Amino acid sequence: MKVVVDMNKCQDHGQCVFAAPDVFSMDDDGHLVYVSGPDEALRDEVEEAADVCPLQAIRVED
Amino acid sequence: MTGRIVVVGASMGGLRAAEQLRAAGWTGAITVIGDEPHMPYNRPPLSKGVLAGKAPFESLAFTPKAAAADVEWRLGAKVVEARLAERTVELDGGEALSYDGLVVATGTRPRRLACPGPLTGRHTVRTPADAQGLRDELTRPGVRVVVVGAGFIGCEVAATAVGLGVREVTVVDPLPLPMVGPLGELLGRALLKRHEERGVRFVLGAGVTGFEGDERVTGVVLGDGTVLPADAVVESVGSVANVEWLEGNGLDLADGVLTDGQLRVGGRPEVVAVGDVARFPNARYDGVPRRVEHWSIPTDTAKHAAKVLTGAALPPFAPLPTFWSDQHEFRLQSFGAPVLGLGDVRVLDGDAEGDVLVGYHSGGQLVGVVALGGQAAAMGAARYRAQLLKQPALTA
Incomplete structure (x- = not known):
């Protein structure tokens, strides 16, 4: 599974962090960082994160 | 249940309903009918980035999940009547579509x-x-x-x-x-x-x-x-719920369509409502049915309603509301139901001149938090999310 975030769209709402804390987090400056190739076992929470992104900036591939 | 599920409304709620029906294991046909000519798109930027000329409309389109690739989209088509007893909806051109399951997702229009x-x-x-x-x-x-x-x-x-x-x-x-x-x-x-x-x-x-x-x-x-x-x-x-097409079926359409705590409509197991047309009781709070126009609600309701429609037995629907608003360079970020705690409002952090975090209480219990300020303030509200999620339900 591959996760791609369009950083031009991302506005650091952080909703993905609540949905998938193992994959998405905020750095000390409040900007999004994420794991681009998370374990398949995390698929449900990654899909949830993509759903709740206010800017719809998260794509889940494969 | 087998056969066809008809989703009336092709905005975010309709899309999420179709996707979640597939996620819930529904393998029958799904037809989504919407009166706008567009595939579902994300509305919040219309009053901000699109209006400002910073976000082209094309950037707003939702990307439907692969599992929903076989959904039939009937766009630019308006449902004018539903006959729930016959399990039929009628389009403005006179065509009648029968269904085995119906999702009400017609949303609202501006008042x-x-x-x-x-x-x-x-x-x-x-x-x-x-x-x-x-x-x-x-x-x-x-x-x-x-x-x-x-x-x-x-x-x-x-x-x-x-x-x-x-x-x-x-x-x-x-x-x-x-x-x-x-x-x-x-x-x-x-x-x-x-x-x-x-x-x-x-x-x-x-x-x-x-x-x-x-x-x-x-x-x-x-x-x-x-x-x-x-x-x-x-x-x-404000807005007006699009429910005229449901008239004549004995439903409570006073403000949106009334649902039970499982988002079912009119006591019918084969009819559910999602999104901001649904007036539902939230088991997390006082049980009073309300329409909720937050962006998170179409997704939350679709997840629950799709499982209910495909026969799952679930605890009553109890979403944690959340909303945001971007105005000038600052953001409002809310978790919970501040509107239920307007009688007991306390500053939790900061002050109203700068970044501020405000708590709303009912019976001494925190029921909502709202941050106003920069992005860091908005994330400050999120620190209370877990607390809001695990609190006992408010009683009426």
């Missing part, structure tokens, strides 16, 4: 002011065409804009207009402060100050009684006879 006067020059913000039409007006040199209604859309549009360089932006509302209904006085005052500092003018405690102009609006008439000169008017005075 309009029923005042006398010309219609030209009066705008709402609901569709891409609306946003483009308003943008065309806001980018005319020297335009004077009057925004009627100081709620979410009104405040966002006013902020966007100022950002576009509009010199005269006036917001009118019968209430004494902007966004005071959902947020209360403390944040209402803080918002008023921030908007005024950035050039938005407010006329509060005033109702609109009419519009001046012959073919095109030239002014907004207030209850005391004052006329506010206007080249463009934005009506942001």
Whole structure:
């Protein structure tokens, strides 16, 4: 599974962090960082994160 | 249940319903019917990035999940009647579609002011065409804009207009402060100050009684006879649920369509409602059915309703509401139900002059938090999310 975030769209709402804390987090400056190739076992929470992104900036591939 | 599920409404709620039906294991046909010509798109940027010219409409399209690739989309088609006893809906062209399951996802439309006067020059913000039409007006040199209604859309549009360089932006509302209904006085005052500092003018405690102009609006008439000169008017005075097509079925359609705690409609196991057309009780709170127009609700309701429709036994629906609003360079971020705690509002962190975190309480219990300020403040509200999630339900 591959996760791609369009950083031009991302506005650091952080909703993905609540949905998938193992994959998405905020750095000390409040900007999004994420794991681009998370374990398949995390698929449900990654899909949830993509759903709740206010800017719809998260794509889940494969 | 096998056969066909018909989803009426092809916006975010309809899309999420279709996707979640597949996720719930529904392998039968799914037909989604929507009266807009577009595939589902994300609406919040219409009053902000699209209006500001920073986000093209194409960037708003949702990407449907692969599992929903075989969903049939009937776009530009309007359902005019449902006959629930016969499990049939009828389209405006006369075609009747039978169903085994029905998802009500027709959403809302802007409420309009029923005042006398010309219609030209009066705008709402609901569709891409609306946003483009308003943008065309806001980018005319020297335009004077009057925004009627100081709620979410009104405040966002006013902020966007100022950002576009509009010199005269006036917001009118019968209430004494902007966004005071959902947020209360403390944040209402803080918002008023921030908007005024950035050039938005407010006329509060005033109702609109009419519009001046012959073919095109030239002014907004207030209850005391004052006329506010206007080249463009934005009506942001709430919304009306699209339920007319459900009439004649004995349903409670007083404000949206009433559902039970499982989002079922009319006691029928084969009919559910999702999104902001659904008036549902939230088991997390007082059990009073309400329509909720937050962006998170279409997804939350679709997840629950799809499982219910495919036969799952679930605990009652109990979402944690969340919303945000971007105005000027600051953000409002809310978790929980501040509107249920307006009688006991406390500053949890910061102060109203800068970044501030506000708690709303009912019976001493925290029921909602709202941050106003920069992105760090918004994330501060999130620290209370876990607490809000695990608290016992409020009793009526």
